[in-house]
Amino acid sequence: MREYELVIIGGGPAGLAAAVAAHEAGLRDILILERDNELGGILNQCIHNGFGLHTFQEELTGPEYAGRFIEQVKKLDIPYKLNTMALDLASDKTVTAMNRENGLFQLHPKAVILAMGCRERPRGALNIPGYRPAGIFTAGTAQRLVNMEGYMPGRKVVILGSGDIGLIMARRMTLEGAKVQVVAELMPYSGGLKRNIVQCLDDYGIPLKLSHTVVDIEGKKRVEAVTIAQVDWKNRPIPGTEERYECDTLLLSCGLIPENELSRSAGVEINPITNGPTVNESLETSVPGVFAAGNVLHVHDLVDYVSEEAGAAGRRAADYIAAGCRVEEDYKALPVKCENGVRYTVPVAIRPDAAGENVTLRFRVGNVYQNKKVAVYAGDACIFSRKRPVLAPGEMETVILKTSLLKDHPEAQGITVTLEEA
Amino acid sequence: MEEKNLICINCPLGCPLTVALEGGEVRTVAGNTCPRGDAYARKELTNPTRIVTSTVKVKGGKLAMASVKTAADIPKGKIFDCVRAIRDIELEAPVAIGEVVLADVCGTGVDIVATKNVPAKG
Numbered sequence: 001m002r003e004y005e006l007v008i009i010g011g012g013p014a015g016l017a018a019a020v021a022a023h024e025a026g027l028r029d030i031l032i033l034e035r036d037n038e039l040g041g042i043l044n045q046c047i048h049n050g051f052g053l054h055t056f057q058e059e060l061t062g063p064e065y066a067g068r069f070i071e072q073v074k075k076l077d078i079p080y081k082l083n084t085m086a087l088d089l090a091s092d093k094t095v096t097a098m099n100r101e102n103g104l105f106q107l108h109p110k111a112v113i114l115a116m117g118c119r120e121r122p123r124g125a126l127n128i129p130g131y132r133p134a135g136i137f138t139a140g141t142a143q144r145l146v147n148m149e150g151y152m153p154g155r156k157v158v159i160l161g162s163g164d165i166g167l168i169m170a171r172r173m174t175l176e177g178a179k180v181q182v183v184a185e186l187m188p189y190s191g192g193l194k195r196n197i198v199q200c201l202d203d204y205g206i207p208l209k210l211s212h213t214v215v216d217i218e219g220k221k222r223v224e225a226v227t228i229a230q231v232d233w234k235n236r237p238i239p240g241t242e243e244r245y246e247c248d249t250l251l252l253s254c255g256l257i258p259e260n261e262l263s264r265s266a267g268v269e270i271n272p273i274t275n276g277p278t279v280n281e282s283l284e285t286s287v288p289g290v291f292a293a294g295n296v297l298h299v300h301d302l303v304d305y306v307s308e309e310a311g312a313a314g315r316r317a318a319d320y321i322a323a324g325c326r327v328e329e330d331y332k333a334l335p336v337k338c339e340n341g342v343r344y345t346v347p348v349a350i351r352p353d354a355a356g357e358n359v360t361l362r363f364r365v366g367n368v369y370q371n372k373k374v375a376v377y378a379g380d381a382c383i384f385s386r387k388r389p390v391l392a393p394g395e396m397e398t399v400i401l402k403t404s405l406l407k408d409h410p411e412a413q414g415i416t417v418t419l420e421e422a
Numbered sequence: 423m424e425e426k427n428l429i430c431i432n433c434p435l436g437c438p439l440t441v442a443l444e445g446g447e448v449r450t451v452a453g454n455t456c457p458r459g460d461a462y463a464r465k466e467l468t469n470p471t472r473i474v475t476s477t478v479k480v481k482g483g484k485l486a487m488a489s490v491k492t493a494a495d496i497p498k499g500k501i502f503d504c505v506r507a508i509r510d511i512e513l514e515a516p517v518a519i520g521e522v523v524l525a526d527v528c529g530t531g532v533d534i535v536a537t538k539n540v541p542a543k544g
Binding site: 038044047048049059060061062063064067146147148149150175176194195197198199202203389390 | 428429430431433435436455472473474475476477479485486487489491498501502505519537538539
């Protein structure tokens with residue numbers, strides 16, 4: 001098997017953008033591994049519009065957005081292997097993979113970019129009581145069935161969880177003739193974008209019940225009915241609030257989990273909050289030469305930010321290889337701490353000497369907040385602050401820090417991202 | 423005077439808008455924190471439009487379905503007619519992004535175009 005300097009695991013939006021950026025940074029020896037039979041990843045089933053406003057200044061559908069990057073990868077002649085499953089990643093960056101043409105094979109790249117994306121939280125992870133009949137799908141599975149395979153999973157639908165895929169599928173199933181009766185959301189707020197609540201639910205008169213969950217599933221062979229109930233502040237169902245819906249289908253849109261089996265096998269340190277690798281300002285994981293970007297790192301709401309992040313990972317991987325895969329042990333690393341409702345940040349550490357002109361910090365908050373200020377401190381000195389009329393867990397926040405501001409405070413031992421009263 | 427309530431979609435703030443209408447015309451918009459809310463309410467209550475996306479069958483392609491969209495937004499009231507018109511389409515592979523698969527859908531003057539490349543089988 002021919003060897004490559006950079007192996008990118010995953011040919012979805014993150015992998016494609018990383019490959020293009022690494023190529024533009026001068027690296028020529030790149031291979032993308034993709035397990036599906038085409039490039040593009042999950043975008044291929046996201047046929048709705050709303051992608052690319054930031055990247056291309058126009059509103060594209062998922063397949064069109066993917067198409068733009070696939071075109072670039074093909075134009076640049078970046079090699080890729082389809083129908084290829086990466087089975088293992090070792091801490092020395094040995095990639096073990098297999099496909100029908102090459103059989104089982106190993107690659108020994110100088111750098112690896114993790115771009116495996118995420119997967120949906122399945123029923124088994126949700127502790128929903130009731131029978132286990134046919135007719136229970138994750139929203140993404142239903143999306144693939146309807147949009148790519150041309151099958152309708154059901155006719156009378158209840159949806160648990162108001163993540164964006166669930167909202168998008170409420171509309172899609174309705175347009176294809178199904179009756180979507182209700183969307184139940186455990187939290188007192190929706191995890192989906194406002195636009196999707198209005199254009200996917202309100203437009204079609206589909207009720208969204210916040211602080212509700214499924215307490216029973218009936219039906220032995222096929223789903224026959226689903227009962228939902230209101231929950232109290234501890235998420236316990238409140239007796240007497242049950243509502244029973246006759247239906248043949250239950251869709252689950254209850255969160256996404258970064259897919260990090262390979263990262264773990266390589267010994268990459270995982271952040272328990274994001275379930276993705278901990279990375280520094282260069283999007284490099286705890287294993288030198290292994291970079292991560294996109295939903296494998298932390299779940300994004302907008303693909304545009306995935307492309308941007310993955311582009312940075314691609315450039316950093318190319319720089320790493322060009323610099324002879326050196327580990328800069330004498331660079332000072334400032335840990336990034338989260339406070340006052342900031343749940344996590346990517347990156348978790350910044351090395352001012354390794355950062356370019358700017359450092360992009362992405363984070364999420366743990367609750368809905370109004371009239372706050374996002375503030376960043378280097379040690380005790382405030383180096384950034386911006387008013388935010390509203391912050392919500394469903395919307396990722398981005399702060400772009402000037403690296404020079406960090407260098408102005410050499411005494412700082414760490415960075416803090418926090419919310420303050422505006 | 424008629425009053426309508428809607429939620430602004432321009433940002434996560436989601437301002438609850440109250441719009442006063444008279445004879446189908448917007449008189450006042452209240453509840454918005456910025457001008458985008460005002461513009462959204464006026465458009466949404468006088469001429470609401472949407473991009474419609476769906477899928478169509480493909481014969482002889484590497485994939486069974488091709489995704490499609492309206493090339494521009496169409497009146498909200500025509501969404502279901504549009505989806506019904508799309509349902510009957512069957513394409514022959516190859517299909518290319520941007521290819522018109524149905525011209526002037528439901529008299530809107532807007533074409534349905536493919537959003538996916540589907541190469542022919544073989």
